[in-house]
Amino acid sequence: xxxxxxxxxxxxxxxxxxxxxxxxxxxxxxxxxxxxxxxxxxxxxxxxxxxxxxxxxxxxxxxxxxxxxxxxxxxxxxxxxxxxxxxxxxxxxxxxxxxxxxxxxxxxxxxxxxxxxxxxxxxxxxxxxxxxxxxxxxxxxxxxxxxxxxxxxxxxxxxxxxxxxxxxxxxxxxxxxxxxxxxxxxxxxxxxxxxxxxxxxxxxxxxxxxxxxxxxxxxxxxxxxxxxxxx
Amino acid sequence: xxxxxxxxxxxxxxxxxxxxxxxxxxxxxxxxxxxxxxxxxxxxxxxxxxxxxxxxxxxxxxxxxxxxxxxxxxxxxxxxxxxxxxxxxxxxxxxxxxxxxxxxxxxxxxxxxxxxxxxxxxxxxxxxxxxxxxxxxxxxxxxxxxxxxxxxxxxxxxxxxxxxxxxxxxxxxxxxxxxxxxxxxxxxxxxxxxxxxxxxxxxxxxxxxxxxxxxxxxxxxxxxxxxxxxx
Numbered sequence: 001x002x003x004x005x006x007x008x009x010x011x012x013x014x015x016x017x018x019x020x021x022x023x024x025x026x027x028x029x030x031x032x033x034x035x036x037x038x039x040x041x042x043x044x045x046x047x048x049x050x051x052x053x054x055x056x057x058x059x060x061x062x063x064x065x066x067x068x069x070x071x072x073x074x075x076x077x078x079x080x081x082x083x084x085x086x087x088x089x090x091x092x093x094x095x096x097x098x099x100x101x102x103x104x105x106x107x108x109x110x111x112x113x114x115x116x117x118x119x120x121x122x123x124x125x126x127x128x129x130x131x132x133x134x135x136x137x138x139x140x141x142x143x144x145x146x147x148x149x150x151x152x153x154x155x156x157x158x159x160x161x162x163x164x165x166x167x168x169x170x171x172x173x174x175x176x177x178x179x180x181x182x183x184x185x186x187x188x189x190x191x192x193x194x195x196x197x198x199x200x201x202x203x204x205x206x207x208x209x210x211x212x213x214x215x216x217x218x219x220x221x222x223x224x225x226x227x228x229x230x231x
Numbered sequence: 232x233x234x235x236x237x238x239x240x241x242x243x244x245x246x247x248x249x250x251x252x253x254x255x256x257x258x259x260x261x262x263x264x265x266x267x268x269x270x271x272x273x274x275x276x277x278x279x280x281x282x283x284x285x286x287x288x289x290x291x292x293x294x295x296x297x298x299x300x301x302x303x304x305x306x307x308x309x310x311x312x313x314x315x316x317x318x319x320x321x322x323x324x325x326x327x328x329x330x331x332x333x334x335x336x337x338x339x340x341x342x343x344x345x346x347x348x349x350x351x352x353x354x355x356x357x358x359x360x361x362x363x364x365x366x367x368x369x370x371x372x373x374x375x376x377x378x379x380x381x382x383x384x385x386x387x388x389x390x391x392x393x394x395x396x397x398x399x400x401x402x403x404x405x406x407x408x409x410x411x412x413x414x415x416x417x418x419x420x421x422x423x424x425x426x427x428x429x430x431x432x433x434x435x436x437x438x439x440x441x442x443x444x445x446x447x448x449x450x451x452x453x454x455x456x457x458x459x460x461x462x
Contacts, residue, residue, distance in 0.1 A: 008329075008383075009428060011388060011389025012389070013251070013254075013255070013386070013387040013388070014371075014388065014456070015249070016247065016295065016389040017247075017251035017254065017387055017459060018251075020244070020247070020248035020251035020252060021251060021255050021383060021384055021387045022282060022384060022387075023244075023248065024248070024252050025243070025282045025285050025380050025383075025384060026285055028285070028287070030287050033306070039293070041379065046255075047253075048304075049444060049448060050444060051253065051256045053444040053447070054256050054257055055256075055260075055379070056259070056261050056379075056382070056394065058396055059433065059438070059439065060431055060433040060437070060438065060439040060441075062442045062447075063327060064440075064447060065447050065448075065449070065453075066447060066448045066449065066457075067448075067449040067450070067451065067453055068448065068449070068450055068451070068453070068457055069451055071451045074451055079297075084238070085364070086366045088364065089336045089360075089365070090333060090355075091363075092360065092364060097359065099359070106361075106362075112433055114410065119453075126389075126442065127433075127438075127439050128324070128328065128438070128439065129320075129323065130320075130332070130335075130337075130433070130438065131337075131396040131397055132396070133316070133319065133320045133323060133395060133397070133400075134319075134320070134397055134398055135315045135396040136400060137371075138394075138396045140368075140372075141371075141375045141378075141416070141417070143271070144375035145375060145378070146378060147372075147376070147409075148286070148375070148376040148379035148380065149256050149289075149379065149383075151251060151287070151376075152256075152380075152383065153252055153253060153256060155244070156244040156248055156249040156252045156253075157242060157244070157249065158242025158243070158244065158373075161311075163287065163369075165289055165362040165363070165365060165366040165369045166362055166364070166365055166366075166433075167288045167365055167366075168365060169365075169366065172372040174454055174460065176451070176453055177452045177453050177454050178444045178453045179453065179461075182453070185372070186372070187347040189378040200291055200432070202290065202358075202361070203291060207290070207291065207359070207361065208292070208358050208359065208361075209356075210291075210293075211293045211357065213280060213281060213284040215276075216284070216293075216295060216296050217280060217296075217298075217299065218296070218297065218298040218299060219299055219301070220298065220299070220300055220301065220302045220305055220407070221298070221408045222350075222407055222408050222409045222410065222413070223408050223409055226297075226299055
């Protein structure tokens with residue numbers, strides 16, 4: 001259908017603002033290298049956390065919790081936890097794939113002067129369970145929305161974010177004195193960076209190729225492809 | 232610490248671009264009312280899906296799958312699935328809280344001319360399991376990051392998004408012929424809207440109050456508050 005007919009007068013974002021959003025989305029990267037030693041100022045860091053706090057949440061539950069980890073000894077301990085999980089993961093691969101795996105740089109825990117541990121308080125009564133009777137997992141999904149808000153806002157501040165999932169969540173919880181009933185959702189590296197890669201590191205390093213979107217879009221039913229020639 | 236010292240020359244986003252991002256984050260809403268009847272053009276809809284497809288994903292797995300649901304009969308069936316789950320949820324509340332629950336408008340499935348069902352292909356071998364040995368749930372989290380990308384991009388296009396979690400995922404999967412091994416992560420309403428509320432509907436309608444961020448931020452350990460006077 002003709003695009004000119006459907007843009008409503010109600011859209012109050014300018015073309016420039018829209019472009020900025022698409023640019024941040026396109027140029028956001030998972031950063032594992034090139035962190036700079038200067039710490040993020042408290043004002044800037046809090047601005048990122050406010051952006052996270054403005055995420056959608058099921059039932060307006062706002063179940064996210066954050067630990068800013070700056071202390072170097074703690075980050076060294078987290079790095080040790082990563083190294084054990086990474087060694088376990090490496091042995092799952094064989095031959096050339098294993099050699100490639102061992103060459104990848106998968107975290108910046110020590111280079112980034114601050115880490116951010118992101119948690120979900122599943123047991124909070126905030127929101128009065130609205131939206132969670134049928135899909136209780138949406139409390140965790142709300143926390144992930146908050147992470148993506150922070151990630152995109154960080155990109156516009158020149159701050160890189162790297163998500164480290166190669167670790168034992170229970171070991172991190174013990175280290176940071178996180179209660180048993182609070183779920184570890186993500187452990188992030190955060191910091192100013194020398195620059196942002198043109199393409200994802202795992203694409204550049206030959207670990208995985210970019211998939212075509214068109215194969216992933218369906219129309220009305222899962223077994224019906226979305227006709228991309230309609231575009 | 233002084234903010235002036237830490238902003239690196241490498242930040243290539245302008246102040247206006249940064250403001251646009253924070254504005255979209257601040258003004259994004261979960262929309263349940265006020266959808267306009269004109270459909271989203273295919274070019275615009277695809278632009279939103281490309282934004283989703285540019286999300287971070289564990290191991291560059293890109294596990295998201297999308298079904299654009301425009302057919303009215305299907306949306307009516309989904310609405311019926313919502314109504315059953317909503318009736319089940321309503322009886323969990325008592326007295327004034329139940330009366331308030333029953334007054335809430337929690338979905339725009341029929342008003343929004345298009346719905347979007349968002350799935351996760353957990354079993355894809357893309358990414359060669361990198362990052363998923365220790366935290367397999369990160370494949371689903373990648374899909375949620377894609378949803379948040381789409382949600383923010385939509386806001387800058389004047390397009391509202393509403394996430395409906397009050398439904399039986401299995402019933403939706405049967406209706407849309409989604410394979411058993413593919414996980415339903417979200418069912419969204421999508422459409423141009425009359426406007427965006429100043430505050431979340433659930434806050435305006437008195438369901439839940441906004442939480443203070445400061446109570447949710449900790450320093451180094453979960454039992455240590457983040458000193459907000461450092462800001």
